[in-house]
Amino acid sequence: MDLTVIIQILSIGLTIGALYALIAVGLNLIYGTMRLLNIAHGELIMMGAYLTYSLFTGMGVSPLLSIFAVMLLSLLFGLVICAGIFLPLVKKSSSVGGLESSSLLVFFGISIILTNVACLVWSADIRGYSYLTGMVSVAGVSIMYNKVVAFGIALFVCVGCYLLLQKTMLGKAVRALIQDREAARLVGINTSVIYFFSFGTGFAMAGLAGCLLSMFYEITPFIGMPYTIVAFIVVVLGGLGNLFGSLIGGFLLGLFEAVGVSVTSPGYRPILSYAVFMLVILLRPEGIFTKRKRV
Amino acid sequence: MGRGRQLAILLGSIVLLLCLVPLAASDYHVSLVLDVLMWVALTESWIILSGYTGYISLGHSAFYGLGAYLMAMTVTSLPYGLVVILAGLLSAAFAFAIGLPFLRIRGPYFVILTLGLTELTKYVFVNMEIKLGGTVGRVIMNAPDLVILYYSILAITVVATVTAYFAKHSRFGTALLSIKEDEDAANALGVNTSMYKLLAFGLSAAFPGMIGAVLALRRSYIDPYTVFSPMVSFQVIVMASLGGISGIEGAMLGAVILTLVSEALWAQYPYHYMIILGVVMIISVKFMPQGLFHPVEQWLLRRARSKQ
Numbered sequence: 001m002d003l004t005v006i007i008q009i010l011s012i013g014l015t016i017g018a019l020y021a022l023i024a025v026g027l028n029l030i031y032g033t034m035r036l037l038n039i040a041h042g043e044l045i046m047m048g049a050y051l052t053y054s055l056f057t058g059m060g061v062s063p064l065l066s067i068f069a070v071m072l073l074s075l076l077f078g079l080v081i082c083a084g085i086f087l088p089l090v091k092k093s094s095s096v097g098g099l100e101s102s103s104l105l106v107f108f109g110i111s112i113i114l115t116n117v118a119c120l121v122w123s124a125d126i127r128g129y130s131y132l133t134g135m136v137s138v139a140g141v142s143i144m145y146n147k148v149v150a151f152g153i154a155l156f157v158c159v160g161c162y163l164l165l166q167k168t169m170l171g172k173a174v175r176a177l178i179q180d181r182e183a184a185r186l187v188g189i190n191t192s193v194i195y196f197f198s199f200g201t202g203f204a205m206a207g208l209a210g211c212l213l214s215m216f217y218e219i220t221p222f223i224g225m226p227y228t229i230v231a232f233i234v235v236v237l238g239g240l241g242n243l244f245g246s247l248i249g250g251f252l253l254g255l256f257e258a259v260g261v262s263v264t265s266p267g268y269r270p271i272l273s274y275a276v277f278m279l280v281i282l283l284r285p286e287g288i289f290t291k292r293k294r295v
Numbered sequence: 296m297g298r299g300r301q302l303a304i305l306l307g308s309i310v311l312l313l314c315l316v317p318l319a320a321s322d323y324h325v326s327l328v329l330d331v332l333m334w335v336a337l338t339e340s341w342i343i344l345s346g347y348t349g350y351i352s353l354g355h356s357a358f359y360g361l362g363a364y365l366m367a368m369t370v371t372s373l374p375y376g377l378v379v380i381l382a383g384l385l386s387a388a389f390a391f392a393i394g395l396p397f398l399r400i401r402g403p404y405f406v407i408l409t410l411g412l413t414e415l416t417k418y419v420f421v422n423m424e425i426k427l428g429g430t431v432g433r434v435i436m437n438a439p440d441l442v443i444l445y446y447s448i449l450a451i452t453v454v455a456t457v458t459a460y461f462a463k464h465s466r467f468g469t470a471l472l473s474i475k476e477d478e479d480a481a482n483a484l485g486v487n488t489s490m491y492k493l494l495a496f497g498l499s500a501a502f503p504g505m506i507g508a509v510l511a512l513r514r515s516y517i518d519p520y521t522v523f524s525p526m527v528s529f530q531v532i533v534m535a536s537l538g539g540i541s542g543i544e545g546a547m548l549g550a551v552i553l554t555l556v557s558e559a560l561w562a563q564y565p566y567h568y569m570i571i572l573g574v575v576m577i578i579s580v581k582f583m584p585q586g587l588f589h590p591v592e593q594w595l596l597r598r599a600r601s602k603q
Contacts, residue, residue, distance in 0.1 A: 037403050085581065100403050101351050102580045105536055108529055109576030116569040225525065229414055232407045240403065267422050274415035281408045282396045 007141045009258045015147045017254020018154035019209055023227060024234035024246040025158055026205030032178035032241035033198040034090055036103040040111035041206050041231050042224030044074060047114055048210025049219045050122055056129050063131050064149070067211050074207030075200045081110065082199035087192060111224065118221035127219045150212040157208060158247050161201070165243060174198060178241050226270075233277040239287020248289060298599070299464065302544075306456070313449055317442045326513075327558055329445050333506055334550040336452040337527070338534045339459040339543055340502035344495040345532075346540035347463060347471035350398065353528040354409035357416045358386040358500045360523035362507030364420060367433045367517050375439050379447060379508045386504025387497045394493040401478075410525065417523035424519065432518035435511060447509050455502045459543045462498065471495055503527075533572060537579050539586025548588050 165171035238245020362382035473481035539545025560568035
């Protein structure tokens with residue numbers, strides 16, 4: 001294969017992969033610590049994208065500055081939802097199974113509320129704006145600036161989150177909770193603080209992802225669900241509760257899609273991703289980066 | 296008089312009344328009742344697997360879409376009634392085919408696996424349609440009269456409800472409940488859980504297939520994006536959880552209430568209806584996790600006990 005083609009595929013795969021990783025790490029953080037499946041994750045992304053769009057077209061705020069506002073708002077939203085709904089739910093529930101299905105319903109409720117609020121506020125029309133559309137040339141391949149910027153920020157935040165989890169006491173507590181909630185409580189970890197942390201961080205990362213992808217993708221109130229499913233695919237690839245797995249899984253899926261689309265056609269992209277996803281769940285449900293243990 | 300017998304008499308009279316609807320009511324009211332019945336059937340069939348065993352499935356949309364597409368592709372060449380039955384068989388066969396590997400997967404993995412299944416079938420159909428005809432959608436022609444569709448849906452709903460009832464009040468139901476309580480323990484005691492789950496999955500899938508086939512004829516045009524919409528699965532879950540997932544009464548209650556609310560709001564305020572739906576879901580999980588029917592059931596039990 002031609003070198004430029006390879007670089008082309010790599011650049012597409014890595015950019016989208018970094019966004020996938022960002023989305024998936026946030027989703028997995030909430031699942032890992034609280035055992036909650038956030039199917040409203042994509043809608044948070046959608047809201048982040050709309051907020052960025054409105055700030056840019058309405059007030060001329062640069063999307064790169066909006067990042068802070070969007071992340072802060074998402075974080076606050078996460079904290080409120082966590083305190084109001086999920087903390088009581090987690091405390092009350094006796095079985096993991098019951099919690100999973102009830103959290104699924106609540107998140108679905110949140111997701112349809114957000115989708116339809118977006119329909120009311122922004123209408124169902126396709127929105128978009130252009131920002132940083134200049135081209136940068138890498139080894140003969142032209143890439144748009146905004147994609148390079150998005151890649152850089154997503155990678156920075158993912159790696160930052162990973163280091164936070166590996167190198168700090170807070171991160172250690174989060175990992176302990178992911179491993180065993182009861183044991184973590186027994187050794188004196190304040191589980192409520194960790195719940196707030198992971199909820200807030202997960203929501204903020206989703207908002208950030210929305211902010212970044214609004215720079216080059218169209219926005220409608222319905223873009224959420226596909227991103228939720230992508231996040232699930234990545235999380236399953238890397239293993240539920242395995243954050244490092246999600247980071248690598250995001251890039252893997254991004255590259256896989258880029259290669260897959262270039263050998264088949266764009267129409268097959270969803271089929272390819274879903275097929276891989278279902279194969280992984282069926283053959284190796286604990287993820288490809290998690291050591292196999294007896295269930 | 297036993298509770299089962301009371302229930303049979305109550306449901307029997309409701310069905311009789313429903314049979315009379317097309318004779319007396321306007322087209323608008325017939326379609327309204329048809330909508331209510333359709334959601335009752337979908338919810339009743341969903342609880343056979345997901346309510347009784349706790350395997351929360353988002354796959355109902357996939358079976359619904361499969362039925363709808365079978366109808367859209369064959370409506371001009373095969374008799375209507377035959378296609379409806381074929382749609383049920385096809386959906387059940389599909390569930391049996393994927394059931395063995397799928398039902399080994401538990402908990403949240405099963406939920407997202409079935410969500411993935413719906414999306415995968417949707418995009419398989421999108422690509423297949425592009426290959427076959429160049430366009431994605433299909434125009435529906437030769438649709439039978441509304442009254443015929445009404446009676447088909449009524450029949451499917453009755454069969455679905457009766458099936459859901461006997462799937463609970465039987466040896467089969469006890470096995471399904473044991474899977475919900477503790478699958479490993481049930482297995483250890485010699486319950487063939489894989490077989491029971493597979494049967495429940497197949498039964499549960501047949502009805503959305505048939506409903507999808509009939510409902511395709513209510514539209515003039517269908518495409519994979521609308522008939523494989525995950526909203527069908529989600530709405531069924533909301534209805535079941537609102538009413539209660541452990542029996543036919545709760546499922547029925549939830550489906551009837553939400554369909555009527557949706558009918559009242561949908562046409563004029565679609566976004567508001569969806570927002571209300573979301574709020575209802577959150578409130579019902581937070582304040583009545585066992586569903587609306589639970590307090591009624593408790594009251595009936597207390598009354599039965601005080602009579603003795």
